[in-house]
Amino acid sequence: MTLLPLQAHHDQAQETLPPEVYEYYASGAGAELTLQEQEQAWARFRLRPRVLRDVSTVDLTTTLLGTPFSSPVAVAPAAFQQLAHPDGELAVARAARATGSLYVCSTRASRPLEDVAAAADGPWWFQVYNMRDRDLTAALVRRAAAAGARALVVTGDTPVVGIKRRVSGTRISVPDDSYLVNLERHLAGLPATAARAAAEQDPSATVDVVGWLREISDLPVLVKGVLRGDEAVRCLDAGAAGVVVSNHGGRQLDRAVPSALALAEVVRAVDGRGPVLVDGGVRSGLDCLVALALGAAAVLVGRPVVWGLAADGATGAAAALTALTDDLAHVMALTGAASLAELDPSLVVPPATGW
Numbered sequence: 597m598t599l600l601p602l603q604a605h606h607d608q609a610q611e612t613l614p615p616e617v618y619e620y621y622a623s624g625a626g627a628e629l630t631l632q633e634q635e636q637a638w639a640r641f642r643l644r645p646r647v648l649r650d651v652s653t654v655d656l657t658t659t660l661l662g663t664p665f666s667s668p669v670a671v672a673p674a675a676f677q678q679l680a681h682p683d684g685e686l687a688v689a690r691a692a693r694a695t696g697s698l699y700v701c702s703t704r705a706s707r708p709l710e711d712v713a714a715a716a717d718g719p720w721w722f723q724v725y726n727m728r729d730r731d732l733t734a735a736l737v738r739r740a741a742a743a744g745a746r747a748l749v750v751t752g753d754t755p756v757v758g759i760k761r762r763v764s765g766t767r768i769s770v771p772d773d774s775y776l777v778n779l780e781r782h783l784a785g786l787p788a789t790a791a792r793a794a795a796e797q798d799p800s801a802t803v804d805v806v807g808w809l810r811e812i813s814d815l816p817v818l819v820k821g822v823l824r825g826d827e828a829v830r831c832l833d834a835g836a837a838g839v840v841v842s843n844h845g846g847r848q849l850d851r852a853v854p855s856a857l858a859l860a861e862v863v864r865a866v867d868g869r870g871p872v873l874v875d876g877g878v879r880s881g882l883d884c885l886v887a888l889a890l891g892a893a894a895v896l897v898g899r900p901v902v903w904g905l906a907a908d909g910a911t912g913a914a915a916a917l918t919a920l921t922d923d924l925a926h927v928m929a930l931t932g933a934a935s936l937a938e939l940d941p942s943l944v945v946p947p948a949t950g951w
């Protein structure tokens with residue numbers, strides 16, 4: 597199911613990264629049921645191809661919130677990329693620029709976000725963790741906006757951080773120079789432990805955070821981690837421009853429904869009011885095809901990009917994005933679709949039981 601280059605990157609990353617870093621990236625929460633089911637869930641859909649269409653060229657260009665991209669395959673926000681490769685986020689941002697993909701930079705980026713913005717040198721979005729220290733969150737968001745972020749993606753599924761069995765304790769020990777690189781100037785004088793506490797996610801956050809982020813940044817805000825139609829509507833009603841269907845790569849609530857099985861309900865409920873993006877377990881062009889046919893505006897990939905980064909820096913991360921994009925073009929041709937506009941739910945047969 598997994599594309600060969602992606603598998604090779606994974607294997608190389610597993611061999612070369614320190615074991616605790618590999619486990620941090622690879623692991624999921626709890627018994628890892630969601631993590632395991634997530635990849636398989638895409639493969640439970642079946643396709644109803646069209647025939648004798650002109651698919652001599654397959655056009656993968658798309659537009660997200662007014663910005664054109666070469667491919668609907670985008671980079672999911674992932675923390676601490678410098679643990680995978682010295683260039684960290686800079687390499688991944690360069691990879692996204694090279695492939696014309698959307699890059700989403702994490703609040704937990706391990707390189708200064710102005711440098712990440714310079715490396716992206718084009719459209720990028722900023723993922724927001726709403727931290728206990730609101731001023732800290734606001735300062736970071738303003739910096740992201742000043743550095744050119746075109747949208748904010750506030751993560752809704754992480755009021756507290758999921759407990760990962762494979763990682764010793766509840767979290768990997770991330771060196772302070774990675775953890776605080778984007779925060780320390782706003783936390784001047786605080787000792788590292790207090791600084792980390794201020795930077796923790798605020799579990800009391802509500803959907804009002806959407807309006808607050810819009811106010812302080814003037815940017816569109818998407819909510820990431822939505823798995824239900826009614827919750828998507830609640831986010832839109834609070835001012836969200838769109839949502840990301842996600843269970844955080846199986847790293848938060850174990851036994852959460854796989855994204856593949858939540859997507860159609862969310863698309864129906866959103867009813868065209870904004871883009872619905874999706875992530876989780878996307879490892880092939882067929883996975884992308886199913887997601888896009890079900891109505892996703894773009895598909896984000898997390899671990900495959902991190903494995904590519906670990907294996908070969910910016911080149912590896914770009915190779916992962918290119919492999920997925922090329923594979924998507926290939927299966928679209930076999931489906932009789934010459935552009936993303938020709939993908940629709942009639943191409944897809946959902947799993948017989950609905951689950």
Ligand SMILES: Cc1cc2nc3c(=O)[nH]c(=O)nc-3n(C[C@H](O)[C@H](O)[C@H](O)COP(=O)(O)O)c2cc1C
Pocket residue numbers: 620621622672673674675702703704723751820842843844845846847875876877878896897898899900
């Ligand atoms: C190592 C790692 C770090 C992550 N860090 C963040 C983060 O900082 N913010 C966030 O919203 N999501 C984070 N995620 C979740 C991803 O954005 C995404 O939802 C998930 O990885 C998609 O699943 P996939 O890895 O199977 O493609 C992280 C995922 C991984 C694997």
Ligand SMILES: O=C(O)C(=O)c1ccccc1
Pocket residue numbers: 675704754757844847
């Ligand atoms: O590891 C993660 O998935 C993640 O999103 C996170 C949460 C808190 C701190 C650092 C990363």
